[in-house]
Amino acid sequence: MLNDGIYRMPSEDKEHEEQLVREFQAGNLEVFEEIASIFQRQIYSLAFNLTRNQMDAEDVAQDVLLTLYRKIHTFQGKSAFSSWVYRITLNASYMKLRSKKKDKFVPIEETFPAFNNSGYHQEKIKDWSESADSLTFSNETRENIGNAVEQLPEKEKVVFILRDVDGLSTEKVGEILDLSIPAVKSRLHRARLFLRKKLSNYFEEYYSKETQKK
Amino acid sequence: MICCKECLDLLYDYSEGTLPKETAASLEEHFSDCPPCISFLKTYKATTVISRKSIKADEIPEAVQERLRDFVQNLKKP
Numbered sequence: 001m002l003n004d005g006i007y008r009m010p011s012e013d014k015e016h017e018e019q020l021v022r023e024f025q026a027g028n029l030e031v032f033e034e035i036a037s038i039f040q041r042q043i044y045s046l047a048f049n050l051t052r053n054q055m056d057a058e059d060v061a062q063d064v065l066l067t068l069y070r071k072i073h074t075f076q077g078k079s080a081f082s083s084w085v086y087r088i089t090l091n092a093s094y095m096k097l098r099s100k101k102k103d104k105f106v107p108i109e110e111t112f113p114a115f116n117n118s119g120y121h122q123e124k125i126k127d128w129s130e131s132a133d134s135l136t137f138s139n140e141t142r143e144n145i146g147n148a149v150e151q152l153p154e155k156e157k158v159v160f161i162l163r164d165v166d167g168l169s170t171e172k173v174g175e176i177l178d179l180s181i182p183a184v185k186s187r188l189h190r191a192r193l194f195l196r197k198k199l200s201n202y203f204e205e206y207y208s209k210e211t212q213k214k
Numbered sequence: 215m216i217c218c219k220e221c222l223d224l225l226y227d228y229s230e231g232t233l234p235k236e237t238a239a240s241l242e243e244h245f246s247d248c249p250p251c252i253s254f255l256k257t258y259k260a261t262t263v264i265s266r267k268s269i270k271a272d273e274i275p276e277a278v279q280e281r282l283r284d285f286v287q288n289l290k291k292p
């Protein structure tokens with residue numbers, strides 16, 4: 001179930017992209033439009049997921065395209081070109097986020113489950129997994145989940161977006177962020193625990209309202 | 215018998231299917247006797263799926279696409 005929609009880039013595409021980059025580096029400015037059209041979805045969707053705002057995502061996308069146009073000669077091919085584009089997009093998104101004031105910050109550990117002295121669950125754990133799926137398409141639910149993702153601390157948020165939302169492999173995420181595999185896994189686990197708690201709060205409240213209506 | 219707290223640490227690898235067989239078996243033994251952990255596992259997995267479905271933005275809005283295209287074309291002008 002977790003492997004749904006994992007994104008794999010066919011190797012011919014990768015070769016084609018790197019060919020375009022070499023041509024552009026060699027001075028053929030005409031190919032930039034194609035480079036931009038190949039990567040703009042990747043750039044925009046990451047920027048949107050990080051900023052949760054269309055206008056900010058568009059600004060970031062422009063910044064990134066400009067950076068690619070001006071700085072592509074500094075790309076040395078040590079990692080995949082797409083990883084380089086991801087890193088530039090991350091930096092531009094963070095600049096954008098930093099220019100805005102932040103909501104109050106809750107330590108992520110506070111959302112982790114509590115255990116008693118014998119190591120057993122202290123709280124009641126409700127299973128909302130099956131009924132929740134049908135709610136995913138309501139705007140209220142989407143907005144709520146979007147807000148929960150927005151509240152994730154930066155380190156966990158970016159790993160969650162790249163791996164669980166965009167479906168990149170753990171290895172690719174490690175390459176982009178320059179993190180070890182265990183570090184990627186640990187951040188992803190923490191992000192999932194945080195979001196699980198936020199979603200639990202939301203769905204439990206939702207269902208208790210529903211039952212009151214009846 | 216492992217406790218719920220230990221289960222939590224194994225949950226990531228278990229849900230990815232990368233846990234060694236024996237460890238997975240002792241985890242499942244715990245699950246068979248612990249409804250809270252089953253609920254936790256199910257909601258942990260559902261969190262990923264539901265979040266992805268809710269926030270995934272694959273398409274760039276048409277108007278944005280157009281503006282980006284103009285932007286790229288203007289880059290080439292000296």
Ligand SMILES: [Zn+2]
Pocket residue numbers: 120121217218221244248250251
């Ligand atoms: Zn348990």
